[in-house]
Amino acid sequence: MANREEQGQQLIRELAAYRERVKExxxxxxxxxxxxxxxxxxxxxxFELAPDALIVxxxxxxxxxxxxxxERLFGYGRGELVGKDHAALVPERFAEKHSAEMKDYMxxxxxxxxxxxxxxxxxxxxxxxxPADIDLGPLDVGKDFLVLAVVRDVxxxxxxxxxxxxxEKRYRDLVELSPDAVIVxxxxxxxxxxxxxxxxxxxxxxxxxxxKQLTAFVHPDDRQAVAERIGQVLEGKxxxxxxxxxxxxxxxxxxxxxxxxxxxFRGRQAMLSIVRDITERKRADMARRETEERYRRTLDSxxxxxxxxGFDWRYLYLxxxxxxxxxxxxxxxxxxxxMEKYPGIExxxxxxxxxxxxxxxxxxxxxxxxxFPDGTQGWFELSIQPAPEGVFVLSIDVTEHKRLEQxxxxxxxxxxxxxxERTVELARTNAKLAQEIAEHExxxxxxxxxxxxxxxxxxxxxxxxxxxxxxxxNEAASMTYGFSRNEFMNMNLRRLLPAxxxxxxxxxxxxxxxxxxxxxxxxxxxxxxxxxPVEVRHALIxxxxxxxxxxxxREIPARQTG
Numbered sequence: 001m002a003n004r005e006e007q008g009q010q011l012i013r014e015l016a017a018y019r020e021r022v023k024e025x026x027x028x029x030x031x032x033x034x035x036x037x038x039x040x041x042x043x044x045x046x047f048e049l050a051p052d053a054l055i056v057x058x059x060x061x062x063x064x065x066x067x068x069x070x071e072r073l074f075g076y077g078r079g080e081l082v083g084k085d086h087a088a089l090v091p092e093r094f095a096e097k098h099s100a101e102m103k104d105y106m107x108x109x110x111x112x113x114x115x116x117x118x119x120x121x122x123x124x125x126x127x128x129x130x131p132a133d134i135d136l137g138p139l140d141v142g143k144d145f146l147v148l149a150v151v152r153d154v155x156x157x158x159x160x161x162x163x164x165x166x167x168e169k170r171y172r173d174l175v176e177l178s179p180d181a182v183i184v185x186x187x188x189x190x191x192x193x194x195x196x197x198x199x200x201x202x203x204x205x206x207x208x209x210x211x212k213q214l215t216a217f218v219h220p221d222d223r224q225a226v227a228e229r230i231g232q233v234l235e236g237k238x239x240x241x242x243x244x245x246x247x248x249x250x251x252x253x254x255x256x257x258x259x260x261x262x263x264x265f266r267g268r269q270a271m272l273s274i275v276r277d278i279t280e281r282k283r284a285d286m287a288r289r290e291t292e293e294r295y296r297r298t299l300d301s302x303x304x305x306x307x308x309x310g311f312d313w314r315y316l317y318l319x320x321x322x323x324x325x326x327x328x329x330x331x332x333x334x335x336x337x338x339m340e341k342y343p344g345i346e347x348x349x350x351x352x353x354x355x356x357x358x359x360x361x362x363x364x365x366x367x368x369x370x371x372f373p374d375g376t377q378g379w380f381e382l383s384i385q386p387a388p389e390g391v392f393v394l395s396i397d398v399t400e401h402k403r404l405e406q407x408x409x410x411x412x413x414x415x416x417x418x419x420x421e422r423t424v425e426l427a428r429t430n431a432k433l434a435q436e437i438a439e440h441e442x443x444x445x446x447x448x449x450x451x452x453x454x455x456x457x458x459x460x461x462x463x464x465x466x467x468x469x470x471x472x473x474n475e476a477a478s479m480t481y482g483f484s485r486n487e488f489m490n491m492n493l494r495r496l497l498p499a500x501x502x503x504x505x506x507x508x509x510x511x512x513x514x515x516x517x518x519x520x521x522x523x524x525x526x527x528x529x530x531x532x533p534v535e536v537r538h539a540l541i542x543x544x545x546x547x548x549x550x551x552x553x554r555e556i557p558a559r560q561t562g
Contacts (some may be wrong), residue, residue: 054149061102319335350366473485512540518538522534524553
């Protein structure tokens with residue numbers, strides 16, 4: 001359109017120049033007749049061959065001259081147009097306004113482009129109308145004052161403009177309805193933002209945000225990265241999705257993710273950014289990580305071994321107790337399969353239970369005897385549970401308990417052997433046999449009675465080795481402290497004391513071993529964490545199997561105050 005306007009103005013100037021040339025030629029007619037004819041002919045040719053409709057009107061608005069394109073555009077013959085008031089070529093609804101504008105123009109004639117920003121229309125002979133651009137220019141021909149009008153039909157251009165406006169409106173509506181923020185900036189300054197973007201940035205309106213620096217809404221930690229992406233996009237490259245922190249207009253902040261790309265906005269090179277608020281997702285992720293960390297700390301502090309084995313049989317997690325039970329460094333286990341670290345384990349019963357839990361998602365409990373690569377053995381109570389990553393295994397090392405149980409079995413068998421030997425000896429003499437049998441029965445009855453008494457005693461009774469490990473507990477001990485007998489077999493006396501008193505155990509054990517007894521009042525801690533005041537009596541006894549400490553514990557009732 002700009003080229004045609006320039007052409008129109010240029011045409012007016014050229015026609016005026018040629019008209020002036022004609023005047024000069026007329027003055028010199030006596031000497032330059034041929035030159036006058038040539039200039040006149042050139043003027044007429046230029047006038048007729050112009051691609052736009054050319055209409056010359058006088059000061060009163062009457063048409064004095066038209067070209068062939070004007071005849072075709074308006075549907076009149078040349079004879080019909082010459083002498084006609086030019087207002088006949090204007091729709092009646094614009095007649096009054098057009099008349100006022102022409103009067104103003106005649107008072108101050110000048111080259112004027114009337115198509116820009118104006119709604120101009122022409123009327124044909126058949127009454128049909130068309131949108132038009134009209135350029136005006138004065139022609140000074142001596143006594144006469146003429147105006148040259150250059151008229152062009154812009155119907156096609158108007159249709160294109162309407163189509164573009166409708167298309168822009170559709171896209172603008174889509175952008176405004178987008179739940180994501182759409183921000184367009186040029187060289188860092190915001191030039192467009194949709195409603196979602198206004199809300200995201202905390203502005204009052206799109207106009208209020210226009211012209212502001214985009215980086216002003218970016219957290220200082222992310223500004224350098226955003227500036228680099230702006231430069232990247234202005235070079236014609238797309239900036240991939242990345243996360244950033246946004247500082248809103250009211251000072252609050254939020255997490256967002258954005259993707260940016262080059263964009264031509266109304267003829268300007270710009271950057272289009274699609275920005276989404278991910279604050280809730282980030283907070284949920286942070287809460288999930290905090291929960292996972294809390295659970296991990298809990299698992300790491302457990303007395304039981306805890307391990308997670310993936311579906312591919314790789315170790316994914318082991319707490320400190322599980323690492324100790326495995327007898328291998330954590331880094332040698334994590335990421336490796338059970339079969340790599342313990343060759344042949346796939347042929348063991350425990351692997352069968354793990355596989356069933358892995359495939360059928362069935363929990364299982366079992367007691368497992370495990371042979372380590374160095375040939376040593378250990379016993380573990382296992383609780384196998386399905387987990388999202390594979391299986392979760394809780395393990396309690398009951399090796400000491402098993403060894404004590406085996407020792408007791410050997411002692412029982414030895415006792416049976418002794419009884420058999422005694423029986424043979426007693427068979428040699430009836431009198432001696434009867435006496436020894438009677439004594440044996442009496443002793444057995446006494447032992448049985450003492451065992452029954454111990455198991456049913458109302459106070460807690462423990463049997464400890466010199467290291468303070470439990471080797472026997474009665475039922476009252478389990479009732480008092482809340483631990484099962486199996487749990488006691490994997491515990492030390494230190495476990496019953498508050499954490500700050502645990503170091504005192506070594507001194508007390510040494511005292512008992514030297515003095516053979518110790519009585520004191522102290523505070524113990526139950527399995528559920530509740531502290532209880534107790535009265536404790538320790539006594540050292542010697543057996544065929546070594547020295548043991550018998551501990552009698554009575555809970556001290558709370559004293560009532562008056």
